[in-house]
Amino acid sequence: MSEFTNSNNTNMSRNYAKEEPSGFSFDHIHRNAMIQQMTKASSNGNSSSSNSSYLPQATKTGTTIVGLVYKDGVVLGADTRATGGSEVADKNCEKIHYLAPNIYCCGAGTAADTEKTTELISSQLDLLRLNSEGSQSRVVTACTMLKRMLFRYQGHISAALVLGGCDVQGPHVYQIYPHGSTGKLPYTTMGSGSLAAMSVFETGWAEDMTEEEGVELVKRAILAGIFNDLGSGSNVDVCVIRMDGTVTMNRGAVQPNNVQPLRDAIKRSDMLNMRSGVTSVLHSEFKPHMFGGVTLADVSVTEMET
């Protein structure tokens, strides 16, 4: 008997202390595929086309991201639309991620993957700086850390990145693909809108541009992506990283899709625009509370028979 109670206790504690396996779990891939097939089969039979066959999809940043090197630094740019399937999940998401004071990274692909990958490498760079008596992080270091991690995961982490920054060796822009290959270039574009943006770059890029020219070119490239690619939209974010160490992060540098003026033009009832603390009084009535007008129900207690 004591063995029974003992084993019960240890079972419970074993469950709570069980270690979670680390890394990706691909257990549900087969199940999800079967569910999709089942719902497709049933919707074909029923001729109903509603959400029965809809499986939530990972939020992807459809995206146009770009980076270029100009005379005294780098300019990074990105749109701000995040999609989940064909629905816009976030109209103003931030795709330019911080890696180090002098290094920023634009991310395309699955939003969670780009966000977490850049956060991970950012903290690794931080630790490296702490261990190296504060030497400024180099862009090639960030690039190598990112490519080593992405190669390890053999492309299952869907993160396509444009990495840019300035260090002692000069301004650098790298492109990093989900399978772990990298390329060092003077200008590059990634994401679904990359073709539209690259056409602008190929026409307009020149060596040793000024900052104004670089920023203008980046804005035009992202706008090309926003207007011609369905996966990109909303605003343009621009980030300038200069050789002298200053960084300018301009969220919403261009807002071609701002619908606020349209919303403001709608006429709504004045009752919706009350000062807080003021309520419009429609009707007043006073009725005194009836004390003693309530009678308690009679409850007789009968003993239970055992």
Place this chain on the structure above:
Amino acid sequence: MNPFAPAQIQNPNYYSTAFQYDGKSAETRNLKPGEVSTGTTIMAIPFANGVVLGADSRVSTGTYVANRVSDKVAQLHDHIWCCRSGSAADTQALTDYVRHYLSQLAIETGRVPTVKCAAHLMRRLCYENKDNLMAGVIVGGWDPVEKGSVYNIPLGGTCLKMPFAIGGSGSTYIYGLVDAEFREGMGEEEAKSLVKKAISHAMARDGSSGGIIRTVVVKETGNEREYIPGNELPYGP
């Protein structure tokens, strides 16, 4: 049940290892969707006191050119270089590993590593991970033992020392040309011009090759890097 009846294939995920007539080229067949490929033409020719290595510069994802000026000739050690073809991610990782092992070896033995050694290291990695890699590599360089030498390591991990080596998807178009023009005992200038000519011809015919031609001449005295812009190729439209 008849034991001699052919097996029933139940699992829809069963994939056949037999040749599939799907119109895809051997170079791009095994690429995962979205993976970047160095489509490529790569080449290396040894001459009396060294080696000439050459490559085009096109890196493609499907039909889009991801990088039109990439560098496919990578340095493994002071006088040992390699040309990369196949999956860009796989070959970059391989190059990093071999570079690391070679530098360790140089420190441990106190000697300049031989090109044979570098090639065999590369071959070990390619062969033992052949299921997970798609990489065709040409290793070439100068060492005090063999002087200039070239080793070809195609898909699968064979390692062959050759009088000249060509590789990549564009190499199929220039086998005839190189066979006709190659001679044993060429000098440096002759070898260089043959490399440039052959790669130009391959770039003209292969969709996955293009851009510029990058060459490296490796000699005892040092390395000379050069590139020819796309509008100054020896042959082309």
